[in-house]
Structures are given as structure tokens and as C-alpha cells.
């Protein structure tokens with residue numbers, strides 16, 4: 089007999105009138121609140137593409153539907169037409185295997201070699217299958233349970249019955265349905281096996297005949313399933329309870345219900361939707377500054393710092409809060425923060441969430457989702473491209489917030505220069521930003537430009553501290569110096585106000601940690617869009633590629649509409665992980681995260697953010713004794729480059745000191761002078777990252793455990809300055825952080841002139857074109873407009889410019 093909750097479960101389930109209650113009982117949401125909209129309508133499991141996928145048609149009432157369905161079938165196909173002369177039509181049954189296997193004890197069942205079939209019974213004793221089909225499965229189960237032994241079966245029926253149960257045990261459908269009553273997929277085969285043994289020992293002739301009539305397949309599975317559920321509820325209460333606790337503790341469904349206070353508010357969401365350089369953030373910040381109390385949430389420290397400076401300069405007191413720094417400005421009611429630091433406890437009049445499309449970021453998306461769902465603000469301004477507009481609409485309909493959409497267009501046109509740099513960096517011009525997707529390439533390009541032209545280059549890439557990036561940006565923006573070219577990584581796409589005339593893509597593919605892939609169109613747009621920013625001296629923004637071959641891809645990316653995002657990121661809070669950890673007391677933290685990812689339930693609009701880097705840190709910290717689960721969780725989010733062994737070593741050291749309750753010291757020598765070569769530069773970068781990590785930890789753990797904050801801050805400022813100076817003077821060949829990665833062939837100067845045009849010419853010559861002959865190429869600009877791009881294969885003089893604002897401008901060679 090089932091005990092405790094399982095007994096209740098059985099009781100509720102057993103009463104067919106109580107399906108709604110069963111549903112509420114079976115499928116509670118841990119985060120469900122009484123005031124959440126329509127709790128009983130919530131779907132218990134995932135959408136079809138989630139891990140725990142219960143087909144949408146499933147609900148406990150499906151059992152009744154299933155019965156009705158069978159009855160309906162009978163009505164449509166009268167029993168007499170299916171069973172001629174009382175003989176069920178078994179033609180559709182699959183051929184039986186000759187062997188009879190897996191029967192525990194054949195002597196336990198009554199086997200009658202010449203036993204009666206329905207056709208052999210007197211007409212009045214013939215079985216009414218429609219009646220059997222509509223019987224309450226609870227009653228059938230009870231009847232079986234209470235039977236002392238099984239009725240005698242014919243050999244052929246028995247063989248077919250074995251097949252039916254074999255099919256049931258292997259049924260993906262049944263296994264999936266069983267999840268809803270907390271029979272896990274790994275336990276399902278055992279449960280199905282025991283159910284079969286139970287059935288064989290107790291089976292009644294009418295049920296057997298009906299199953300034989302249904303034959304192996306989905307109909308038989310649907311008939312058996314509710315009986316199986318009754319069996320499981322009584323036989324496996326502990327397994328069910330265990331699996332249910334595990335599933336519930338990994339429940340990430342209905343994330344909007346996690347923020348009851350935000351749900352209690354009627355928020356107004358304003359979506360500023362448009363391409364880069366269209367004034368979205370500017371307008372949102374106007375509202376932010378007008379408000380009595382406001383918060384600006386930034387994707388980058390750098391951008392938070394920019395807003396902090398700008399807003400204070402305009403006379404609105406504003407504090408700064410990032411993972412690494414807390415700058416409190418007295419009397420301030422405004423704060424500029426990084427999105428991960430946003431408070432969902434404070435009440436604000438206006439909140440701005442910048443780059444809202446980053447909700448879909450595979451590793452950081454959860455921070456944007458949390459801000460959108462959880463911010464307690466009367467007005468929330470979202471700035472971003474249109475890719476997440478639909479999903480924001482959906483979220484607003486769930487949260488009950490009002491959504492206002494504001495559309496924007498670029499201030500200045502973005503124009504593609506079809507001439508390209510013809511593969512030669514000597515063709516760079518003042519105001520160019522050359523975009524390369526690796527640190528190594530960035531330095532190669534800088535070296536080549538400075539060697540072969542009169543231009544000087546500033547450099548911006550992700551591993552540089554925000555202060556250094558700003559210093560380089562200022563150097564580039566300032567007309568009164570020789571630094572008129574910017575060489576940058578994709579880090580240039582966000583957060584800096586740069587006076588770029590033309591964005592030139594050095595390449596349009598990048599290494600993603602695994603292989604080299606094309607740069608996604610949305611990123612290409614974002615980067616190209618930096619050209620011709622409002623306020624800069626250039627009347628329009630230009631973009632092009634170094635190589636002619638890359639031009640098509642650039643144009644394709646620019647004209648491609650934004651892909652609609654279908655899912656946005658989520659990640660469990662510590663409390664959720666802690667609850668889940670209760671189910672697995674003996675596993676490591678990395679294994680725990682893995683198990684959480686395997687078992688968590690998500691609604692269809694959400695995905696679980698990547699946790700590879702977290703797992704890597706968790707594995708490294710495994711040998712550190714004395715850290716609580718919460719400590720481990722927090723250490724795993726520290727900003728560290730997991731591919732940098734020195735930085736990882738320092739993190740391990742910090743965690744060990746923390747665990748041993750000794751003050752965490754920085755123990756790192758300060759460099760005396762600027763970097764003279766690439767390895768010294770790399771060392772400066774790493775040192776700054778370690779300092780930054782120390783500051784981050786001091787803000788996320790008890791401060792007294794990190795007593796050297798002031799010293800570390802001063803060191804970080806010094807290193808950022810050294811980095812800036814080093815970059816200004818850098819003229820060496822780059823080294824790779826990743827020596828294993830194959831490098832492109834280099835020549836003496838560290839840069840080989842790309843051969844695209846030469847290759848093209850050679851190829852065309854072989855195809856029969858004579859020198860000077862015009863080649864023609866048609867490039868599709870938008871759905872209707874085609875621009876004819878013509879260039880001279882010999883001299884590369886003629887060029888065409890294609891406007892993507894809908895107009896085609898063909899310009900003569902200059």
C-alpha cells in the first residue's frame with residue numbers, strides 16, 4: 089500500500105472527478121504563487137524541444153481522453169466490422185518472434201494451449217471490447233491486484249501479450265508520459281518490467297483478449313498506461329517521491345513568477361528598437377536622467393563607466409556599480425551598473441536595459457532575462473535591435489506589463505564600398521577601423537600598417553582593461569595626433585563613442601574556440617554600424633572588406649534582416665542549485681551542475697545558459713577543501729580567462745586562502761616599465777585580469793577576507809596605464825596565447841600581403857579573359873534592387889558604392 093504523499097497522490101488520482109486537483113498536486117511549481125495568473129492552466133512539463141518533453145496533448149485528463157478516444161474509434165468502426173464472426177482482425181499485428189523470452193515464471197500464469205478465443209465463446213459470453221475500453225483503469229488495476237491468479241490463456245494470446253508488453257517497455261511515448269507522474273526515464277524500464285510480471289500473474293481473460301485485439305502498438309500502450317500508473321503509484325512511492333523532488337528542485341519553468349514584487353507592479357516597458365547609431369540609448373537615457381530614481385544596466389563595464397561620467401557631467405548625480413567597482417556619489421539617486429549587478433530589490437522610477445538582444449547570449453543571457461523579469465521599476469526602457477522584440481512581447485503578455493514599441497532608423501546612411509582594400513593594407517585611409525577577430529591578427533595588422541604606411545594605429549580588443557580601451561579610443565578620436573587608424577576586435581561593436589569613417593573587415597571569420605566559423609550577420613551589422621556615428625565629423629558611414637572575396641558576405645550580412653530569437657537565457661539562482669544539491673549529497677559541484685542541466689525543466693521560450701567555463705572552474709576548485717556550496721558557486725562566476733593558466737592559478741590561490749580563512753593577498757610583482765615585446769604585453773594583460781578578479785571577489789565575498797583592495801585598485805590603474813603606453817609604442821610580432829593553434833604562414837615582416845586580387849586575376853586569365861577586359865558581377869542589394877559591380881581585373885581602379893538604405897549609388901573611380 090502506498091504511504092504518505094504517494095497515498096494522497098493515489099487517492100486524488102483515483103477519483104476521476106479530481107483530475108484538476110491531481111494536476112495541481114502532481115505538478116506544483118515551487119515558485120508558484122497564489123496570485124500568479126491562472127496556475128491550473130500551466131503546462132507541467134516542457135515544450136516539445138525541451139529536455140523533459142511531455143507531448144503537449146498530455147495532461148492527467150489525457151487518460152480519460154485516451155479512453156474516450158478508443159470509444160470514439162469504436163463508434164466510428166463498429167465492433168462487428170472489425171471483428172467478423174467474433175474473430176478480432178489481427179492482420180495489422182506485427183509478426184511474432186518465435187521465441188518467448190523474459191517470462192519470469194511461466195508456471196505462474198494459467199496457460200491453456202487450446203484455450204478459448206472470443207470467437208469460440210457463446211455469443212452472449214462474447215466480450216464487449218467497447219465496454220472494456222471504457223472501463224475505469226483504477227478499477228481494472230484493483231481487480232488485477234485483488235485477483236488470486238491469472239485466467240488461462242491460449243498460447244497464441246500469450247505470445248501476443250508478451251509482444252504487447254515488450255512494446256510497452258520500449259515505448260518512447262509511455263516513457264515520456266510516465267515523467268508526468270514522476271517515473272523517471274531511467275526507472276521506467278524497471279517499472280515496466282515489474283508491471284508486466286504483475287500483469288501476467290493476475291491477468292483476466294477479457295483484458296487479455298482486448299489487448300490481443302489491440303495488438304502491440306500505441307493503442308495497447310494507451311490502454312495499459314493508466315493501469316501502469318496505478319500500479320506504479322502503489323508499488324514505487326519512494327522512487328516517485330525521489331524523482332519528483334529532483335525534478336521540482338530543477339524547475340526553471342515560469343521564471344516570471346520568481347519575482348512576485350515586480351509582478352505586483354504594473355510596469356511600462358518601452359522597447360527602443362533599431363539599428364546601431366540610431367539614438368536608442370540617447371533617448372532612453374533622457375528618461376533616465378529626468379527620473380527621480382533610475383538605474384542604467386550596461387552590457388560592459390566600459391559602457392557603465394561612460395554613462396556614469398556623462399550623466400554626472402550633466403549634473404545628475406549617479407553612482408557606479410560593476411563587479412569590480414562601487415563608486416558611490418553622495419546624494420545620488422541614479423546608478424549605472426553592469427547588468428549582472430542589477431538589484432531586483434530596489435524600487436526605481438526608470439530603468440534602462442541596454443543591448444537587450446543579449447538576452448539570447450548563450451553564456452550571459454540570463455542576466456538580461458533576470459533584469460527584464462525582475463526589475464522593480466515603473467518604466468523600463470529596453471534598447472536593442474529587433475531580434476528579441478517578439479519574445480519580449482510574449483514575456484510582457486505573461487508578466488502583464490504594458491509594452492510600447494518605438495522604432496528608430498540610422499542617423500547617417502551606411503554605405504558599402506565595393507572597391508574593398510583589394511587585399512592590400514597599404515590602401516587604408518585616415519579614420520579607418522580595421523576589424524580583426526584575433527589578438528594575433530590585430531597586432532599583425534598594426535605592424536604592417538605602421539611599417540608600410542605613414543599611419544599610426546590605436547588598438548582595442550577584449551582582453552584590455554576598460555580604462556585602456558578608453559585611452560586608445562580617445563587617442564584615435566583626437567585629431568591632433570598621428571594616431572588616425574584603429575585596429576580592433578569585435579570589442580569595438582559596443583560601448584565606445586568612436587569617430588570612425590570606415591569599418592574595414594580584415595576577415596569575416598573567427599575562431600570560436602573549436603573551429604573557424606563565419607562571423608554571425610548580427611555581429612557584422614553591429615560592428616559595421618559603428619562607422620559614421622552621429623557627432624563624428626563624417627557625413628556617412630562606410631564599410632568594406634580587405635579582400636574582394638569577403639565583400640559578398642559583408643553585403644549579405646548587412647541586408648539580412650535580424651533573425652528572430654526564439655529563446656532567451658536562464659540560469660538558476662544559488663538557492664535553486666542548493667535545493668537541487670539536496671538530492672545529490674555525494675557528487676562534486678561540477679557534476680551537480682551537469683545533473684542540473686540534464687534534469688532542469690524550462691518553458692519553451694528559455695534555454696539554460698552555457699556553463700562550460702563554470703564547470704571548468706568548479707573542477708579546478710574541487711581539491712580546495714573548506715569551501716561551502718555557496719562559496720563554490722560564487723567563485724565559479726569570477727571573471728577569469730579559463731584558457732589562461734596564470735589567471736587560473738591565481739584564482740585557485742585566492743580560493744585556497746579564502747577556504748583556509750587567511751586574508752587573501754595579491755602576491756604579484758608590479759612591472760617596472762612598459763612592455764617591450766608581446767610576451768611582456770601578455771603578462772601585463774594577465775596581471776590586470778588577476779587584479780580585476782581580486783576586486784570582483786572582494787565585492788562578492790566578505791570584504792575583510794580581501795584586505796588589499798586599495799592596493800589592488802592602485803596597481804590596476806598603473807597597469808592599465810602601462811598597457812596603454814605599451815600599445816601606443818607596440819611594434820613587434822604578436823605571440824599566441826594558444827601555441828597549439830596552427831598559424832598562418834608569415835613572411836619576414838610578420839605580414840603577408842593577401843593574394844585575393846592576384847588569385848582572382850590569375851583565375852580569370854586562365855578562364856580566357858584578356859588583360860583589361862571588364863568583369864562583371866551582380867550583387868543583390870535588397871529584394872528588388874541589384875547593383876552592378878564592375879571592376880577592372882587589371883588595374884582595380886573602377887569601383888562602385890552600394891547604398892544599403894535602399895538607393896544604389898554607382899560612383900566613378902577616383
Ligand SMILES: Nc1ncnc2c1ncn2[C@@H]1O[C@H](COP(=O)(O)OP(=O)(O)OP(=O)(O)O)[C@@H](O)[C@H]1O
Pocket residue numbers: 362363364365366367368369370371471583585621622623
Ligand atoms: N537627439 C540627439 N541629440 C544629440 N545627439 C544624439 C541624439 N541622439 C543620439 N545622439 C548621439 O548619437 C550617437 C548614437 O546614439 P545612441 O548611442 O543613442 O545610438 P544607439 O542607437 O543606441 O546605438 P548603439 O546601439 O550603437 O549604442 C551618440 O553619440 C549619441 O550621443
